Amino acid sequence: MRIVRDVAAVRAAVAGAGRIGLVPTMGAFHEGHLSLIRAARATCDLVVVWLFVNPTQFNDASDLVTYPRDEERDAALAAGCGADLLFAPTVDEVYPAGFATTVTVSGIADVLEGAHRPGHFAGVATVVAKMLNMVRPDVAFFGAKDAQQVAVVRRMVADLDLGVEIEVLPIVREADGLAMSSRNVRLGPEERRRATALHRGLEAARTAVTGGERDAGVLVRTVEDVLAAGAITAEYVAVVDPDSFAPVATITGRTLVALAARVGPVRLIDNLEVAP
Ligand code: AMP
Secondary structure, three states: OEEEOOHHHHHHHHOOOOOEEEEEEOOOOOHHHHHHHHHHHHHOOEEEEEEOOOHHHOOOHHHHHHOOOOHHHHHHHHHHOOOOEEEOOOHHHHOOOOOOOOOOOOOHHHOOHHHHOOOHHHHHHHHHHHHHHHHOOOEEEEEHHHHHHHHHHHHHHHHOOOOOEEEEEOOOEOOOOOEOOHHHHHOOHHHHHHOHHHHHHHHHHHHHHHOOOOEHHHHHHHHHHHHHHOOOOEEEEEEEOOOOOOEOOEOOOOEEEEEEEEEOOEEEEEEEEEOO
Protein backbone atom coordinates (compact mmCIF):
# COMPACT_ATOMS: atom_id res chain seq x y z
CA MET A 1 0.00 0.00 0.00
CA ARG A 2 1.29 3.44 -0.95
CA ILE A 3 0.66 6.61 1.02
CA VAL A 4 0.08 9.68 -1.14
CA ARG A 5 -0.48 13.30 -0.15
CA ASP A 6 -1.42 15.18 -3.31
CA VAL A 7 -3.98 14.98 -6.07
CA ALA A 8 -1.40 14.57 -8.86
CA ALA A 9 -0.06 11.38 -7.22
CA VAL A 10 -3.59 9.99 -6.76
CA ARG A 11 -4.58 10.73 -10.36
CA ALA A 12 -1.41 8.99 -11.59
CA ALA A 13 -2.08 5.96 -9.38
CA VAL A 14 -5.74 5.50 -10.43
CA ALA A 15 -5.20 6.11 -14.17
CA GLY A 16 -6.46 3.08 -16.12
CA ALA A 17 -7.05 1.10 -12.94
CA GLY A 18 -10.44 -0.47 -13.71
CA ARG A 19 -13.13 -0.24 -11.03
CA ILE A 20 -11.96 2.25 -8.41
CA GLY A 21 -13.39 2.08 -4.88
CA LEU A 22 -13.02 4.96 -2.44
CA VAL A 23 -13.45 4.71 1.33
CA PRO A 24 -13.75 8.16 2.93
CA THR A 25 -12.58 8.35 6.56
CA MET A 26 -11.24 10.66 9.24
CA GLY A 27 -8.95 7.93 10.59
CA ALA A 28 -8.61 6.36 14.07
CA PHE A 29 -9.75 3.12 12.48
CA HIS A 30 -12.03 0.55 14.12
CA GLU A 31 -13.91 -2.42 12.69
CA GLY A 32 -16.54 -0.06 11.18
CA HIS A 33 -13.92 1.53 8.93
CA LEU A 34 -12.30 -1.82 8.19
CA SER A 35 -15.64 -3.31 7.10
CA LEU A 36 -15.84 -0.57 4.44
CA ILE A 37 -12.28 -1.21 3.24
CA ARG A 38 -12.92 -4.96 3.04
CA ALA A 39 -16.15 -4.40 1.08
CA ALA A 40 -14.24 -2.17 -1.35
CA ARG A 41 -11.48 -4.79 -1.69
CA ALA A 42 -14.06 -7.50 -2.45
CA THR A 43 -15.66 -5.58 -5.32
CA CYS A 44 -13.08 -3.16 -6.78
CA ASP A 45 -9.82 -3.38 -8.73
CA LEU A 46 -8.21 -0.49 -6.89
CA VAL A 47 -9.04 0.57 -3.33
CA VAL A 48 -8.29 4.12 -2.21
CA VAL A 49 -8.72 5.02 1.46
CA TRP A 50 -9.16 8.73 2.10
CA LEU A 51 -7.82 9.82 5.49
CA PHE A 52 -8.47 13.45 6.33
CA VAL A 53 -9.71 15.03 9.56
CA ASN A 54 -11.75 17.68 7.79
CA PRO A 55 -11.64 20.86 9.90
CA THR A 56 -14.63 22.47 8.19
CA GLN A 57 -17.12 19.84 9.39
CA PHE A 58 -16.29 20.37 13.08
CA ASN A 59 -18.63 22.92 14.61
CA ASP A 60 -16.96 22.39 18.01
CA ALA A 61 -13.31 23.50 18.15
CA SER A 62 -12.43 21.24 21.10
CA ASP A 63 -13.87 18.20 19.25
CA LEU A 64 -11.43 18.90 16.40
CA VAL A 65 -8.48 19.34 18.78
CA THR A 66 -9.24 16.13 20.72
CA TYR A 67 -10.17 14.04 17.66
CA PRO A 68 -7.97 10.89 17.83
CA ARG A 69 -5.23 10.65 15.17
CA ASP A 70 -2.77 7.82 14.50
CA GLU A 71 -1.82 7.66 10.83
CA GLU A 72 0.84 4.97 11.29
CA ARG A 73 -1.62 2.56 12.93
CA ASP A 74 -4.33 3.42 10.37
CA ALA A 75 -1.93 2.78 7.49
CA ALA A 76 -1.05 -0.67 8.87
CA LEU A 77 -4.74 -1.56 9.35
CA ALA A 78 -5.73 -0.32 5.87
CA ALA A 79 -2.87 -2.28 4.30
CA GLY A 80 -3.98 -5.36 6.26
CA CYS A 81 -7.43 -5.07 4.68
CA GLY A 82 -5.92 -4.90 1.20
CA ALA A 83 -6.11 -1.16 0.45
CA ASP A 84 -3.89 -0.10 -2.46
CA LEU A 85 -3.58 3.58 -1.66
CA LEU A 86 -3.91 5.68 1.47
CA PHE A 87 -4.65 9.23 0.36
CA ALA A 88 -3.88 11.43 3.34
CA PRO A 89 -3.76 15.00 2.06
CA THR A 90 -2.68 18.02 4.08
CA VAL A 91 -5.21 20.73 4.96
CA ASP A 92 -3.43 23.02 2.44
CA GLU A 93 -3.82 20.41 -0.33
CA VAL A 94 -7.58 20.25 0.25
CA TYR A 95 -8.10 23.93 1.04
CA PRO A 96 -5.38 25.94 -0.72
CA ALA A 97 -5.14 29.69 -0.16
CA GLY A 98 -8.13 31.42 -1.75
CA PHE A 99 -10.47 28.43 -1.44
CA ALA A 100 -13.96 29.97 -1.57
CA THR A 101 -16.54 27.35 -2.58
CA THR A 102 -19.09 25.69 -0.31
CA VAL A 103 -21.61 23.01 -1.26
CA THR A 104 -24.83 23.30 0.72
CA VAL A 105 -27.60 20.72 0.53
CA SER A 106 -30.99 22.08 1.61
CA GLY A 107 -33.71 20.22 3.49
CA ILE A 108 -32.08 16.92 4.46
CA ALA A 109 -29.02 18.75 5.78
CA ASP A 110 -31.01 21.22 7.89
CA VAL A 111 -32.57 18.82 10.42
CA LEU A 112 -31.24 16.60 13.28
CA GLU A 113 -27.41 16.65 12.95
CA GLY A 114 -27.67 19.70 10.71
CA ALA A 115 -29.75 21.60 13.26
CA HIS A 116 -27.52 20.63 16.20
CA ARG A 117 -24.19 21.07 14.41
CA PRO A 118 -24.40 24.31 12.42
CA GLY A 119 -22.22 24.17 9.30
CA HIS A 120 -21.46 20.46 9.72
CA PHE A 121 -23.10 19.21 6.53
CA ALA A 122 -21.80 22.10 4.43
CA GLY A 123 -18.33 20.97 5.55
CA VAL A 124 -19.15 17.34 4.78
CA ALA A 125 -20.76 18.00 1.38
CA THR A 126 -17.93 20.29 0.30
CA VAL A 127 -15.14 17.91 1.29
CA VAL A 128 -16.94 14.88 -0.19
CA ALA A 129 -17.51 16.73 -3.49
CA LYS A 130 -13.86 17.75 -3.52
CA MET A 131 -12.66 14.24 -2.64
CA LEU A 132 -14.82 12.64 -5.35
CA ASN A 133 -13.39 15.04 -7.91
CA MET A 134 -9.83 14.43 -6.73
CA VAL A 135 -10.05 10.61 -6.86
CA ARG A 136 -12.86 10.10 -9.43
CA PRO A 137 -13.92 6.69 -8.07
CA ASP A 138 -16.59 4.42 -9.56
CA VAL A 139 -18.00 3.67 -6.13
CA ALA A 140 -17.69 5.22 -2.65
CA PHE A 141 -18.35 3.27 0.55
CA PHE A 142 -20.13 4.77 3.56
CA GLY A 143 -21.37 3.42 6.90
CA ALA A 144 -25.03 3.40 7.98
CA LYS A 145 -23.80 4.77 11.33
CA ASP A 146 -23.87 8.23 9.73
CA ALA A 147 -27.27 7.70 8.13
CA GLN A 148 -27.99 11.38 7.58
CA GLN A 149 -24.57 11.88 6.00
CA VAL A 150 -25.46 9.11 3.55
CA ALA A 151 -28.76 10.83 2.69
CA VAL A 152 -27.00 14.19 2.22
CA VAL A 153 -24.27 12.66 0.03
CA ARG A 154 -26.82 10.75 -2.08
CA ARG A 155 -28.80 13.98 -2.62
CA MET A 156 -25.66 15.89 -3.62
CA VAL A 157 -24.44 13.13 -5.97
CA ALA A 158 -27.82 13.05 -7.71
CA ASP A 159 -28.23 16.85 -7.83
CA LEU A 160 -24.72 17.54 -9.16
CA ASP A 161 -24.56 14.50 -11.51
CA LEU A 162 -21.38 13.34 -9.80
CA GLY A 163 -21.76 9.92 -11.38
CA VAL A 164 -20.50 7.79 -8.49
CA GLU A 165 -22.22 4.77 -6.94
CA ILE A 166 -22.82 4.99 -3.19
CA GLU A 167 -22.54 1.73 -1.23
CA VAL A 168 -23.78 1.68 2.37
CA LEU A 169 -22.57 -0.92 4.88
CA PRO A 170 -24.32 -1.84 8.17
CA ILE A 171 -23.33 -0.38 11.54
CA VAL A 172 -20.59 -2.41 13.25
CA ARG A 173 -21.17 -2.64 17.01
CA GLU A 174 -19.24 -3.68 20.10
CA ALA A 175 -20.38 -6.93 21.77
CA ASP A 176 -22.65 -4.93 24.12
CA GLY A 177 -24.30 -3.05 21.23
CA LEU A 178 -22.46 0.28 21.39
CA ALA A 179 -21.91 1.50 17.82
CA MET A 180 -18.18 1.66 17.09
CA SER A 181 -16.92 5.23 16.85
CA SER A 182 -13.50 6.83 16.82
CA ARG A 183 -14.75 9.02 19.67
CA ASN A 184 -15.50 6.00 21.96
CA VAL A 185 -11.85 6.00 23.14
CA ARG A 186 -12.61 9.26 24.95
CA LEU A 187 -15.30 7.63 27.16
CA GLY A 188 -14.26 6.87 30.74
CA PRO A 189 -15.14 3.38 32.09
CA GLU A 190 -18.38 4.52 33.74
CA GLU A 191 -19.39 6.56 30.66
CA ARG A 192 -18.59 3.61 28.43
CA ARG A 193 -21.03 1.47 30.47
CA ARG A 194 -23.77 4.11 30.40
CA ALA A 195 -23.31 4.60 26.63
CA THR A 196 -24.85 1.16 26.00
CA ALA A 197 -28.21 2.81 26.76
CA LEU A 198 -28.17 4.37 23.27
CA HIS A 199 -28.40 1.04 21.53
CA ARG A 200 -30.69 -0.46 24.18
CA GLY A 201 -33.07 2.47 23.70
CA LEU A 202 -33.16 1.93 19.94
CA GLU A 203 -33.71 -1.80 20.43
CA ALA A 204 -36.59 -1.02 22.81
CA ALA A 205 -38.18 1.07 20.06
CA ARG A 206 -37.74 -1.78 17.57
CA THR A 207 -39.31 -4.23 20.05
CA ALA A 208 -42.25 -1.85 20.49
CA VAL A 209 -42.77 -1.71 16.71
CA THR A 210 -42.59 -5.50 16.50
CA GLY A 211 -45.21 -5.58 19.26
CA GLY A 212 -47.54 -3.41 17.18
CA GLU A 213 -46.71 0.14 18.27
CA ARG A 214 -47.06 2.59 15.33
CA ASP A 215 -47.03 5.97 17.10
CA ALA A 216 -43.69 7.78 16.62
CA GLY A 217 -44.27 9.86 19.76
CA VAL A 218 -44.53 6.70 21.85
CA LEU A 219 -41.32 5.35 20.27
CA VAL A 220 -39.45 8.56 21.10
CA ARG A 221 -40.57 8.33 24.74
CA THR A 222 -39.61 4.64 24.82
CA VAL A 223 -36.06 5.53 23.74
CA GLU A 224 -35.87 8.53 26.10
CA ASP A 225 -36.92 6.37 29.07
CA VAL A 226 -34.08 3.91 28.44
CA LEU A 227 -31.62 6.81 28.07
CA ALA A 228 -32.90 8.41 31.28
CA ALA A 229 -32.32 5.14 33.16
CA GLY A 230 -28.68 5.45 32.02
CA ALA A 231 -28.61 9.11 33.18
CA ILE A 232 -28.45 10.30 29.56
CA THR A 233 -30.46 13.18 28.10
CA ALA A 234 -30.64 13.04 24.31
CA GLU A 235 -29.94 16.04 22.10
CA TYR A 236 -32.62 14.54 19.91
CA VAL A 237 -34.49 11.29 19.39
CA ALA A 238 -36.23 11.35 16.02
CA VAL A 239 -38.40 9.06 13.92
CA VAL A 240 -37.82 9.87 10.25
CA ASP A 241 -38.03 8.61 6.69
CA PRO A 242 -34.61 6.98 6.01
CA ASP A 243 -34.22 8.64 2.60
CA SER A 244 -35.68 12.14 3.01
CA PHE A 245 -35.24 12.51 6.80
CA ALA A 246 -38.74 13.99 6.91
CA PRO A 247 -40.45 13.36 10.27
CA VAL A 248 -42.72 10.31 10.47
CA ALA A 249 -45.76 10.39 12.78
CA THR A 250 -47.09 6.87 12.14
CA ILE A 251 -44.95 3.87 11.23
CA THR A 252 -46.21 2.43 7.94
CA GLY A 253 -42.98 1.24 6.29
CA ARG A 254 -39.17 1.39 6.61
CA THR A 255 -38.49 4.04 9.22
CA LEU A 256 -35.33 5.27 10.92
CA VAL A 257 -35.07 5.94 14.64
CA ALA A 258 -32.05 8.23 15.09
CA LEU A 259 -30.54 9.88 18.14
CA ALA A 260 -27.67 11.98 19.39
CA ALA A 261 -26.59 12.29 23.01
CA ARG A 262 -23.69 13.50 25.08
CA VAL A 263 -22.14 10.94 27.39
CA GLY A 264 -19.58 12.75 29.53
CA PRO A 265 -17.42 14.78 27.15
CA VAL A 266 -18.35 12.81 24.05
CA ARG A 267 -21.20 13.40 21.64
CA LEU A 268 -22.44 10.09 20.20
CA ILE A 269 -24.93 9.27 17.45
CA ASP A 270 -26.71 6.03 16.63
CA ASN A 271 -29.70 4.82 14.62
CA LEU A 272 -31.75 1.75 13.87
CA GLU A 273 -34.16 0.97 11.07
CA VAL A 274 -37.57 -0.31 12.12
CA ALA A 275 -40.43 -1.63 10.02
CA PRO A 276 -43.93 -2.90 10.78
P1 AMP B 1 -15.43 8.68 10.17
O1 AMP B 1 -13.98 8.31 10.14
O2 AMP B 1 -16.02 8.66 11.53
O3 AMP B 1 -15.73 9.92 9.39
O4 AMP B 1 -16.19 7.51 9.41
C1 AMP B 1 -15.78 7.10 8.13
C2 AMP B 1 -16.82 6.17 7.57
O5 AMP B 1 -16.92 5.03 8.43
C3 AMP B 1 -18.22 6.78 7.49
O6 AMP B 1 -18.86 6.36 6.29
C4 AMP B 1 -18.90 6.19 8.69
O7 AMP B 1 -20.30 6.09 8.55
C5 AMP B 1 -18.27 4.83 8.76
N1 AMP B 1 -18.40 4.29 10.12
C6 AMP B 1 -18.08 4.89 11.28
N2 AMP B 1 -18.41 4.11 12.32
C7 AMP B 1 -18.99 2.99 11.80
C8 AMP B 1 -19.56 1.81 12.36
N3 AMP B 1 -19.62 1.61 13.68
N4 AMP B 1 -20.07 0.89 11.52
C9 AMP B 1 -20.03 1.08 10.17
N5 AMP B 1 -19.49 2.17 9.59
C10 AMP B 1 -18.98 3.11 10.39
